[in-house]
Amino acid sequence: MRIINPTFGLAAAGGAKVALKPVNWATDAIALVSNSKPNARELLSGIRDKLGAFRNVDNVEFLAKNSASQPAPKDLLQEVAAKYRGALLAIAD
Numbered sequence: 001m002r003i004i005n006p007t008f009g010l011a012a013a014g015g016a017k018v019a020l021k022p023v024n025w026a027t028d029a030i031a032l033v034s035n036s037k038p039n040a041r042e043l044l045s046g047i048r049d050k051l052g053a054f055r056n057v058d059n060v061e062f063l064a065k066n067s068a069s070q071p072a073p074k075d076l077l078q079e080v081a082a083k084y085r086g087a088l089l090a091i092a093d
Helices: 040-051 074-083
Strands: 030-034 060-064 086-090
């Protein structure tokens, strides 16, 4: 049997360094991203309701991938990066 350590080796070349600011969960825009599995939307809806107990949720929005079996499309990732300071992802069944 041959055992391979996938974490061994050289790190991939990275892009430019970006200075990150902490997310202010009380005021910043937040994306709630569903992986489109059953109950993911319900889970995120419950989280949004809980957030509503201590903050305005007008800038907390739902987004979804097309399929749980596929990675998020590039345009969805770009939208999250451009419009939101934080994101919560739901993986549900």
